[in-house]
Amino acid sequence: MTMEIGERKAVISGIGQSQIGRRIYRDPLDLTLDACLDAIADAGLTRDDIDGLATYPGNMTTPPGFSGGGITEVQDALRLNLNWFTGGIELPGQLGSVANAIAAVAAGYCNHVLCFRTVWEASAQGDQSRSSVTPGGGGGGGYRASGFMQWMLPFGAPSAANWIGMMANRHFHEFGTTREQLAQIPLTQRANAALNPNAIYREPMTMDDYLSVRMVSTPLCLYDCDVPADGSTAIIVSRADAEPDLRKPPLRIEAVGTALRGRPSWDQFDDLTTMALRDAAAMMWERTDLTAADVAIAELYDGFSFITLCWLEALGFCGHGEGGPFIEGGTNIARVGGRVALNTHGGQLSAGRLHGYGFLHEACVQLWGEGGDRQVPGDPAVAIAAAGGGPLAASLLLRRD
């Protein structure tokens, strides 16, 4: 049986982003609409052309600031007439919503899907503790944990920093990976963020800065953790044959990876030195003749720096366990002259936690040559956008004609 690569019936036609910042205290729906209208205009479309709507994680009130509204709010605010829509959190990571949109377009359900992701965790956090962590209960009361969290919260492990910290330590143990190696993820990204006017943290970071900042959960220090932000990102997925209606040459979707072939759990997954992203990456490469050697740009999720290391390994930029030596010194992942340019906008560590969608936005920016001071030289033609950690992961392989 020949495999049909249905995702090639879809393209990315436009991107948009709102104001991004720390504690900007703007209505998240206002941010969302800014990003959505920006993306629709970028594609050369109007809202009357939009007949599909997709988002992650849908409307939810906890953790605070994790969602800026769902399908209902955006459809009503823009009075969209939809053939198809999807919003939810049980997906292969944040970009799972875009993978759904691609599938819907390929199936012929709709022509142009507006995909969006909004966060306002910085404002929701205010001067309190990290809002994306929901310890539950907090000092008493009758709260009881159920589902997966019942196995974590009683042991004082409410944060992905704890869960990813255990995985990172296991990787250090098996392969000899060091903190000095891991530091190259935040250091490289901070250097890139210095060239991105929309990044939150742009001042230089040194190895000494990294090694002297406070520890959060070993081996992860503060600079291994992404920074809560406010902002919205929107992406338009269109039918490939809609190209005559579009303002810009569309970006081809060469392959999608959404697989989860191990147990869907942060602590029961078979190999803690990799994650579901192992399976998503494998599926993506099964659907194309391209290889990692063809990829100029890698925009890889960094909720924690260690996840990016795992993505680099899983995607084949180096072997499993070889990520430490691969990134050591930073030359292989440098924006200019590296084997692959990594997180060219600064990633979530420096540009802000736009939660997955920021990577896809930046991959498109680079392929369209719109990166300004941070544009990767050499007219890059192939990029990966990948998001998710633990049991959640999806990756997209994009190319320009």
Next chain:
Amino acid sequence: MSDAPRPFRVLPFITPDTEPFWTGGAEGELRFWRCDECGHFLHPPSPRCPICLSKQLTITVVSGRATVHAFTVNHQLWYPNLDPPYVIAIVTIDEQSDLRLTTNIVDVEPDDVFIGMAVQVTFEEYDGVWLPFFAPLSGAAT
């Protein structure tokens, strides 16, 4: 005994399926559902064995011995009186190589915990829930 106030712990919502696990400590027992047909230990609980799909499951007491598979020293204050640093670990239960629990390693300095360390269950009761922590196995080399 220390005079320090007891740490706040979020407790699990107990269901019939999880009650044997969360209350086994009252008898000093670490318990899991086990498949009568193929012998597989289940965690978390499920209505059928995920290996052979049998519904014939029986609560079974294990030795309580385990090995540290991965750990982290948490330095962040998340809960009142649960003062960092403390060790969060994933341990592998001796009876089955993929039977894991997330837990705390106690009665040891955080810096002395290592992957491969032999540990033994020890329970602390909070409001009717016996939380399974693990301590270095007495007599084991550390």
